Amino acid sequence: MTLETWAIFVPAAFALNCYPGPNNVLAMTHGARFGFATATVAALGRFPAFAAFVLGAAVGLGALLATSAEVFVVLKLVGAAYLVWLGVKMLRAGAADLSTADGDVALTALVRREFLTAVTNPKAMLVFTAFFAPFVDPGEPAAGQILALGAVALALEFVAVVLYAFAGARIGRIARGARGLGIVNRVSGLALVVAGLTMAVASRPATS
Structure with a gap:
């Protein structure tokens, strides 16, 4: 791949990673x-899923998912159900759930939440496949290029994680107390329900 290709890919990929x-x-x-x-460490849970998506794109699993309507629908509904469940759980959380006891929540549970949110989103695999495709030089082996683009x-993505975790921490300092954090939780829960x-x-995104 040429330097010009990377000059286009990097800002485009960063913009995609920063999508809310x-x-x-x-x-x-x-x-x-x-x-x-804690938010930054917890967000590391998404990377095994995204790395698997990159590997999948490199070996053609994205193309399989794009052509198999049944597989896509099943995975889509599973992912949607998880997001709605997680969003409803946040919406129903009471003040007691948002007290200082939150500090005792296991970090592994937050990491697992990030992983499940990422891995149950079949559109993420297709986004990787469709997004990488225009940057692949057809004159060179595709797998190696996709792995480089994925890396x-x-x-x-980690830069985006830092930005969102930092923004959240700032919001948390402004919204001190259970009431303020409850508002944050409800807004986030509603966002996840809408996403689910x-x-x-959603239909399958185009991969060509």
């Missing part, structure tokens, strides 16, 4: 409730 999707909403919520450091995209419902009715 379900995982970034979680990072901001965790930042508000548990602080910057850079994952590095930029949107995913449920």
Whole structure:
């Protein structure tokens, strides 16, 4: 790939990574409730899923998902149901759930939440496939190029994680107390419910 290709890919990938999707909403919520450091570490849970998507794109799993309507629909509904469930759980959380006892929440539970949110989103696989495709030089082996693009995209994803976790931590400092954090939780919960419902009715994105 040429330097010109990378000059176009890097800012485009960063813009994509900064999109306020379900995982970034979680990072901001965790930042508000548990602080910057905890939110950043918890967000690492999304990277195994995204790395698997990159590998899948490299070996052609994205193309399989794009052509198999049944597989896509099943995975889409599972992911949508999880997001709605998580959003409703946040919406129903009472003041007691948002007290200083939040500091005792296991970090592993937050990491697992990030992972499940990422891995149950079939559109993420297709986004990787469709987004990488225009930057692949057809004159060179595709798999190696996709892996290189994926590595850079994952590095930029971490920058996005830091930004969202930091923004969430700032919001948390402003919204001090259970009432303020309750508002953050309800807004985040509503965002996840909307994301889940949107995913449920979404069609497969074009991959060409």
